[in-house]
Amino acid sequence: MSRPLRALIDLSALRENYQRACALFPQSRAIAVLKANAYGHGALRCAKALEDIAPAFAVASIEEALALRAGGITQPIVLLEGFFEASELSEIARQGLWTALHSQWQVDALLEADLPAPVHAWLKFDSGMHRLGFSAAEFAANWRALAASGKVQDMHLITHFATADLDDHRYRDVQLEQIAALRGALQHEGHEVPCCLANSPATLTLQGAGNWHRPGLMLYGADPLEHGNTSSHALKPVMTLESELIAVRDVAAGEPVGYGGRFVAPRATRIGVVACGYGDGYDRHAGEGTPLLVDGVRAPLAGRVSMDMMTVDVSHIETARIGSRVTLWGSADGGASLSVSEVASWCDTINYTLLTGVMPRVPRIFIS
Numbered sequence: 001m002s003r004p005l006r007a008l009i010d011l012s013a014l015r016e017n018y019q020r021a022c023a024l025f026p027q028s029r030a031i032a033v034l035k036a037n038a039y040g041h042g043a044l045r046c047a048k049a050l051e052d053i054a055p056a057f058a059v060a061s062i063e064e065a066l067a068l069r070a071g072g073i074t075q076p077i078v079l080l081e082g083f084f085e086a087s088e089l090s091e092i093a094r095q096g097l098w099t100a101l102h103s104q105w106q107v108d109a110l111l112e113a114d115l116p117a118p119v120h121a122w123l124k125f126d127s128g129m130h131r132l133g134f135s136a137a138e139f140a141a142n143w144r145a146l147a148a149s150g151k152v153q154d155m156h157l158i159t160h161f162a163t164a165d166l167d168d169h170r171y172r173d174v175q176l177e178q179i180a181a182l183r184g185a186l187q188h189e190g191h192e193v194p195c196c197l198a199n200s201p202a203t204l205t206l207q208g209a210g211n212w213h214r215p216g217l218m219l220y221g222a223d224p225l226e227h228g229n230t231s232s233h234a235l236k237p238v239m240t241l242e243s244e245l246i247a248v249r250d251v252a253a254g255e256p257v258g259y260g261g262r263f264v265a266p267r268a269t270r271i272g273v274v275a276c277g278y279g280d281g282y283d284r285h286a287g288e289g290t291p292l293l294v295d296g297v298r299a300p301l302a303g304r305v306s307m308d309m310m311t312v313d314v315s316h317i318e319t320a321r322i323g324s325r326v327t328l329w330g331s332a333d334g335g336a337s338l339s340v341s342e343v344a345s346w347c348d349t350i351n352y353t354l355l356t357g358v359m360p361r362v363p364r365i366f367i368s
Helices: 011-024 035-040 043-050 062-070 086-095 104-112 136-149 170-188 200-205 340-346 351-356
Strands: 006-010 029-033 056-059 077-079 098-101 119-124 152-158 239-251 269-274 291-294 297-300 310-313 325-331 364-367
Touching (some): 011 200, 011 364, 035 351, 062 086, 086 104, 086 119, 098 104, 104 119, 119 136, 136 170, 291 340, 340 351
């Protein structure tokens, strides 16, 4: 018998979330973001589930893109961080990949390259994130040079919002003004400037902007917004991380449980041992009382998370026994559910971290 921990991946929920992203931006095309192994969900299987409805995908690097190509994915794939060495350019051209250009050395390398075909270039404008990209003046100069070079085709402006997940949209709106001013100046010179603006938070709040948008976390049913809205609350979780109780024991009042004795039984307590730990990607920083679902009933974490196990107080769950189903996040028995966002809040982290942190040793079971 194999270890009971597994991640159930609901591909129908993935498709539904993608279609919701499309409906929010009906005049824009949606790039499905599959970076970081599709946020921990399995990039190739998620791409296969979307390939008949998604016109393009996005990843962080050429290694991620080539893995999708090797798996039979033929759609355009955007490299969101572009290339890391000029030697990648010939493969980018051969594979028909679309590359971001965020640094001057990348633009210079592309202009100097001898390529088998022009590449699709996504020139990055630093509209306010101040992480990657060009100032307005640098962007305009590079756009003109690339447009005249014959080395690129179908060039786009791409940028990133710094605060689109927050309730306060004032800084996001400042970024939108910067984008509009830059596009207007280039269009006045006769340049068409198609753009890709919205990530998941902006997709859920902007109500349409750009020729393309790039939903990521929202595809996987996790809410990227500070407090959520009607659209984000309608997303369907794609991953259920579940395991079983592998032991149940009685602990007397006053007895410590787990490393460091952080949890001390306040009364006679039944403790369940769950086959899941930080070696599987569950966050070791989970606080005392972090919720789990045991047989569909909420139960609190009791003690520190270990590498391969964690302990939970099941005193109030009469059905708890060896083999009882434990839901770390996702859907449970009897229609109960536990959001990864709630678990993340108990770990003093974000849902992105938990999903992308699920380790390769956890089997992904794909359900359609």
